Amino acid sequence: MIALLRRDLQLAVRAGGGFGLGLAFFLIVIVLVPFGVGPEQTVLARIAPGILWVAALLSALLSLDRIFALDAEDGSLALLATAPIPLEGVAVVKAAAHWLTSGLPLVLAAPVLGAMLSLPPPAYATLVLSLLVGTPALSMIGTFGAALTVGLRRGGLLLSLLVLPLYVPTLIFGAEAVRRAADGLPATAPLILTAAISAGTFALMPFAAAAGLRVNLR
Amino acid sequence: MSLWEYANPRKFMAWTAPVLPWAFGLAAVSLTVGLVWGFFFTPDDFRQGSTVKIIYLHVPAALMAINAWFMMLVASVIWLVRRHHVSALAARAAAPVGITMTLMALFTGAVWGSPMWGTWWAWDPRLTSFLILFLFYLGYVALWEAIEDPDTAADLTSVLCIVGSIFAVLSRYAVNFWNQGLHQGASLSLDAEENVADVFWFPLLVCIAGFVALFVALVLLRTRTEIRLRRIRALDARSARA
Numbered sequence: 001m002i003a004l005l006r007r008d009l010q011l012a013v014r015a016g017g018g019f020g021l022g023l024a025f026f027l028i029v030i031v032l033v034p035f036g037v038g039p040e041q042t043v044l045a046r047i048a049p050g051i052l053w054v055a056a057l058l059s060a061l062l063s064l065d066r067i068f069a070l071d072a073e074d075g076s077l078a079l080l081a082t083a084p085i086p087l088e089g090v091a092v093v094k095a096a097a098h099w100l101t102s103g104l105p106l107v108l109a110a111p112v113l114g115a116m117l118s119l120p121p122p123a124y125a126t127l128v129l130s131l132l133v134g135t136p137a138l139s140m141i142g143t144f145g146a147a148l149t150v151g152l153r154r155g156g157l158l159l160s161l162l163v164l165p166l167y168v169p170t171l172i173f174g175a176e177a178v179r180r181a182a183d184g185l186p187a188t189a190p191l192i193l194t195a196a197i198s199a200g201t202f203a204l205m206p207f208a209a210a211a212g213l214r215v216n217l218r
Numbered sequence: 219m220s221l222w223e224y225a226n227p228r229k230f231m232a233w234t235a236p237v238l239p240w241a242f243g244l245a246a247v248s249l250t251v252g253l254v255w256g257f258f259f260t261p262d263d264f265r266q267g268s269t270v271k272i273i274y275l276h277v278p279a280a281l282m283a284i285n286a287w288f289m290m291l292v293a294s295v296i297w298l299v300r301r302h303h304v305s306a307l308a309a310r311a312a313a314p315v316g317i318t319m320t321l322m323a324l325f326t327g328a329v330w331g332s333p334m335w336g337t338w339w340a341w342d343p344r345l346t347s348f349l350i351l352f353l354f355y356l357g358y359v360a361l362w363e364a365i366e367d368p369d370t371a372a373d374l375t376s377v378l379c380i381v382g383s384i385f386a387v388l389s390r391y392a393v394n395f396w397n398q399g400l401h402q403g404a405s406l407s408l409d410a411e412e413n414v415a416d417v418f419w420f421p422l423l424v425c426i427a428g429f430v431a432l433f434v435a436l437v438l439l440r441t442r443t444e445i446r447l448r449r450i451r452a453l454d455a456r457s458a459r460a
Contacts, residue, residue, distance in 0.1 A: 161353075
């Protein structure tokens with residue numbers, strides 16, 4: 001499993017495009033928002049938590065179809081299916097690799113972008129924390145969606161239609177945590193719920209993702 | 219002799235053929251009775267005026283929108299466990315009916331909300347969860363349409379339906395957390411203290427029965443169509459080989 005994780009990470013970093021793309025997309029969305037709603041600090045501060053979370057969601061979505069598509073093309077997915085680790089394990093590793101290459105950079109970049117949207121200072125820690133515990137859920141749910149659509153040639157658009165509704169609870173709790181922190185309220189409850197969704201998806205979704213992979217490899 | 223024998227496509231076609239006209243008849247009769255009774259022979263509400271009569275379409279449609287998804291969930295589980303093709307086809311057949319019911323509930327709700335709340339749409343937990351349910355339906359149908367091989371499609375949509383159900387319930391309670399609602403609480407429960415008054419309650423029951431019958435009839439009809447489609451495809455494949 002560790003070998004697979006290292007392979008995926010190396011592929012993402014070296015084989016062009018995947019690694020920085022999500023982060024750049026995140027940045028662009030954040031930059032576009034003030035053009036859309038105007039540069040007033042109060043307005044931006046008010047919508048910053050939601051915008052940051054929605055942007056994180058969209059940039060996670062961007063790289064989802066790469067999770068299995070390339071492996072399915074060159075046949076390494078079939079090899080993984082016959083490998084000694086179960087497909088559920090493969091799904092977990094794939095989700096972890098996706099998170100390390102797309103989720104973690106967002107977590108690290110979020111405070112800077114929060115500053116650009118004039119997010120109130122008390123919310124920074126919560127923003128980082130909520131993304132840290134929330135983005136793994138995005139990766140895992142996305143891995144499930146990618147497993148469902150891996151057999152399709154133009155699965156990208158369908159993938160977003162399938163995955164985005166599944167992102168709703170994570171988004172609600174994650175953004176709510178940041179919003180509460182921005183208003184000076186305690187944000188522990190939504191943070192814990194966000195973490196619970198991540199933990200729950202990592203516990204259960206691999207089975208669904210592996211089921212989808214098995215059907216597609218049949 | 220067990221219940222599962224009725225899932226054999228041939229048996230299914232045999233027993234649904236006589237049931238179908240009865241289901242449609244029951245739907246027609248109870249909808250006519252319920253709607254005419256509700257629209258013309260009940261008093262106006264003392265606060266809502268005549269707009270209260272939207273309830274006869276809104277509540278049954280919303281009820282069936284949720285139950286259609288639930289039926290799809292049950293059918294999907296049956297397909298995954300027992301591999302009855304009719305079950306997968308029934309789930310497929312129910313989805314567009316469920317979408318229609320969801321849209322109907324959303325639309326009648328907007329028409330009702332406009333005079334009562336002063337807005338067509340509010341980000342109320344119930345309204346929002348229905349919109350999310352609508353998106354789930356869309357994804358489900360899109361996945362069915364996208365995959366060519368019918369068994370693969372049935373498997374994948376079943377998995378999606380199960381996962382989607384969990385997330386639909388999760389979203390339902392998550393949105394409660396996120397915003398407070400304009401929509402009234404449950405007022406048709408049998409055990410609640412305060413409910414809809416009996417004058418509205420009885421025609422509403424008839425309407426609900428009508429919607430249930432209509433749903434059953436439409437799903438049976440659509441499942442029969444799917445089975446026939448499957449047969450035609452099998453015949454085509456056979457004649458192409460010959």
